[in-house]
Amino acid sequence: MSGALIEIEGAKSDESDEARAVYEHPLPVRLCHWLNSVALFVLIGSGLQIFRAFPSFGAKIPQKDLLHWPKSLAIGGWLGGALQWHLTFMWIYIATGLFYLGYQIFSGNYRQVLFLPRDIPGVWPMLKHYFFFGAKPAVKEAYNPLQKHAYTTVFALGVLSVLTGLAIWKPVQFSWLAWLMGGFHWARVWHFAIMWAILLFVFGHLVMVILHGWNNFASMLTGWKKDPEYDPR
Amino acid sequence: MDPQNGDASKVDSKSADGASGDAKLVDAKLVDQKNASPKVSERRFRQMNRRELLKLTPVIALGAFAIPALREPLLKQGLRFSDWASGKLFRSGQLAPTFADSAVTPFEKFPLNDYDVDDPGVIFENWTLSVSGEVQKPGEYSLSQIQALPRIRQNTRHICVEGWDVIGRFGGTRLSEFLKLIGADTTARFITVSCADDYYESLDMATALHPQTLLCYEMYDQPLTREHGAPLRLNIPTKIGYKQAKYLTELKVARVLDRVGYWEDQGYSWFYGL
Numbered sequence: 001m002s003g004a005l006i007e008i009e010g011a012k013s014d015e016s017d018e019a020r021a022v023y024e025h026p027l028p029v030r031l032c033h034w035l036n037s038v039a040l041f042v043l044i045g046s047g048l049q050i051f052r053a054f055p056s057f058g059a060k061i062p063q064k065d066l067l068h069w070p071k072s073l074a075i076g077g078w079l080g081g082a083l084q085w086h087l088t089f090m091w092i093y094i095a096t097g098l099f100y101l102g103y104q105i106f107s108g109n110y111r112q113v114l115f116l117p118r119d120i121p122g123v124w125p126m127l128k129h130y131f132f133f134g135a136k137p138a139v140k141e142a143y144n145p146l147q148k149h150a151y152t153t154v155f156a157l158g159v160l161s162v163l164t165g166l167a168i169w170k171p172v173q174f175s176w177l178a179w180l181m182g183g184f185h186w187a188r189v190w191h192f193a194i195m196w197a198i199l200l201f202v203f204g205h206l207v208m209v210i211l212h213g214w215n216n217f218a219s220m221l222t223g224w225k226k227d228p229e230y231d232p233r
Numbered sequence: 234m235d236p237q238n239g240d241a242s243k244v245d246s247k248s249a250d251g252a253s254g255d256a257k258l259v260d261a262k263l264v265d266q267k268n269a270s271p272k273v274s275e276r277r278f279r280q281m282n283r284r285e286l287l288k289l290t291p292v293i294a295l296g297a298f299a300i301p302a303l304r305e306p307l308l309k310q311g312l313r314f315s316d317w318a319s320g321k322l323f324r325s326g327q328l329a330p331t332f333a334d335s336a337v338t339p340f341e342k343f344p345l346n347d348y349d350v351d352d353p354g355v356i357f358e359n360w361t362l363s364v365s366g367e368v369q370k371p372g373e374y375s376l377s378q379i380q381a382l383p384r385i386r387q388n389t390r391h392i393c394v395e396g397w398d399v400i401g402r403f404g405g406t407r408l409s410e411f412l413k414l415i416g417a418d419t420t421a422r423f424i425t426v427s428c429a430d431d432y433y434e435s436l437d438m439a440t441a442l443h444p445q446t447l448l449c450y451e452m453y454d455q456p457l458t459r460e461h462g463a464p465l466r467l468n469i470p471t472k473i474g475y476k477q478a479k480y481l482t483e484l485k486v487a488r489v490l491d492r493v494g495y496w497e498d499q500g501y502s503w504f505y506g507l
Contacts, residue, residue: 006278021278027288034292042298054396061342063397079395080500081308087502088311092295171392172329172471172507173322179330184390184398221289222282 024142024225026109032100033220036158039093040202042085044195045075049082057189090165097158112142115152119145139229154201157194164191316504320437323506329445329470332388338399340453345460346393346474348495352459353430353480360464366425366486369416376464379448382406382414386454387445389470391477392507394496403468404451409442412486423487426467429480434467434494435487436476440506445470448481473505 006021025033048069055065076082104110122145128134130146137144143151167178167187181187209217219225297303345351361373386404412419419442425435440446449468450457457463462479469477475496497503 027285030285030289031291034289035295038292038295050396054393056397059338059342060344060393060397060399080496083394083502084308084312084500087315088308091311091314170319170322170507171390173324173327175327175330184392188396218282222285224278224282224285226278 020228021224021226022142022228023223024219024228025223026103026107027223028099028103028107029109030220030223032096032103035092036096036100039089039096040198042075042089043093044199045073046082046085046089047191047195049074049076050079050086051192053079057185057192090162093158094162097155097162101155113148113151115145115148119148122146123149141230142225142228150201150204154198154205157198157201161191161194161198164194167191312500312502316502319502319504319506320439323437323439323471323504325439325443327471329389329507332390332400334388334402336400337388337402337453343391343399343401343452343461344393344397347430347460347479348432349430353428355429355459355463355480357464360482362465362481363483364415364485365483367418367421367488368486371415374415376450378414379406379411379465380450382410385447386451387447387468387470389445389468391470391474393474394501394505402453403447403449404454405447405449405465405468407444408446408448408467409444411448412441415486417486421486421488423490425485425487425490425492426478426481427483428478429482432478432480432495433492434476434478435490435492435497435503436467436469436472437504440469440471443469443471471507473502473507475501476505 006023049071052069052071052074054060054063055067055069056063057066058064071077074082076085104113122137125134125137126144126146129136163177164181164187166174167181168184168191171178171184171187178184178187181190215226298307357376361375362379363373365371383406384404385407386402388400388402390398391401392398408424412424419438422438423435424438424441425433427433436446447468449462449466450464452458452461457466462481465481466479467477467481476494493503494501
């Protein structure tokens with residue numbers, strides 16, 4: 001649900017066509033978004049440095065490397081350093097994730113973002129619009145069905161990244177978790193695969209942010225979106 | 234045509250109304266808030282934006298990690314917090330998974346990792362484990378004294394901090410049995426060990442007393458080879474590989490840690506419980 005709607009006087013030269021703004025992103029959501037983004041950036045960078053210590057998912061003997069990730073695109077400089085970054089920022093990542101989840105549930109704000117079965121029919125028109133030059137579906141809410149799908153999925157991926165990470169960090173204390181993933185060895189594979197899935201989201205997300213311009217971007221900083229496409233009244 | 238063809242009329246009527254059930258919900262809420270503050274000027278709107286932006290300042294705190302002088306202490310605190318959490322998560326009754334003989338990695342594929350040399354040249358005839366610290370019976374202990382204690386064999390996963398893992402077959406005696414033999418004060422918090430290759434490590438008492446923590450003298454039912462830490466090493470399935478020191482020469486029961494561990498001193502985690 002979008003929050004407050006306000007009207008801005010004199011925002012447009014034509015008084016009759018008054019500008020509006022919607023409080024789209026509550027403070028907890030914005031805080032979590034930015035703290036989590038920084039944490040995600042550090043976790044991926046340091047994770048890739050950790051991966052460099054054994055860039056394989058096979059046996060140690062003989063070792064067949066999957067890929068050689070460049071050191072310049074990693075964080076931490078060496079394995080021990082990268083582990084320090086990883087084991088520090090994972091707490092920020094988990095804390096913001098939990099706080100976000102709690103806030104969404106208790107404020108009811110989840111209705112703005114949670115993808116539900118009733119959003120399914122709206123997915124295809126949106127896809128057609130983005131990828132196949134289809135007509136733009138009417139904008140009725142802050143997030144269109146495809147956005148809800150993306151944000152709901154990436155949250156689920158975030159949860160999975162934590163669970164797979166936990167299985168790697170504590171395969172004995174959480175042996176049931178490691179077992180669910182096919183053992184420690186596979187938990188490492190999943191953890192890596194989920195990182196790429198999240199990166200795929202980040203890529204699409206950034207493309208859309210660029211395409212939608214400053215007003216849209218600024219709303220994640222201030223919460224307010226000027227002249228929303230949809231009419232919440 | 235699109236897949237919602239079937240209920241196109243329904244969709245149409247909705248868009249004609251301009252409101253689905255949820256949009257009405259929005260309406261009620263918004264009208265209330267609108268009445269509370271009907272119109273604001275452009276200037277006031279900018280003020281509101283600025284105020285909202287300022288509320289994000291906590292994010293800037295993360296910038297502290299970008300300052301070189303602060304980075305190291307902050308990361309050290311992060312690692313410390315993780316170690317504290319690791320200690321809290323450790324449960325004495327939680328056993329590491331064990332595996333069937335058929336799942337064990339062949340001996341020749343069990344990797345060797347040393348910080349220095351494969352073989353520090355231990356002279357077996359003269360070897361003893363020197364015991365000191367908070368114990369009733371300090372002194373030199375021979376391998377046969379250790380081997381006289383109940384023998385345990387286990388197939389457990391050995392995980393390296395680098396990321397690889399193997400399942401090995403380890404044999405030895407429980408460290409807890411040996412601690413009993415030497416009359417260790419188990420209220421002391423730490424065990425420290427020194428090695429023939431000058432490696433050193435330390436353990437928390439809870440892990441030392443864990444039933445799977447072994448003073449290991451056999452791998453794959455054979456006496457330890459020199460490369461794997463003969464004549465005595467630690468096998469701790471609840472810890473990461475570098476905690477499982479090889480070529481042991483000294484064991485001390487300590488109330489205070491005077492030395493932590495070789496890799497820990499380079500910046501790795503101390504507890505690193507799995």
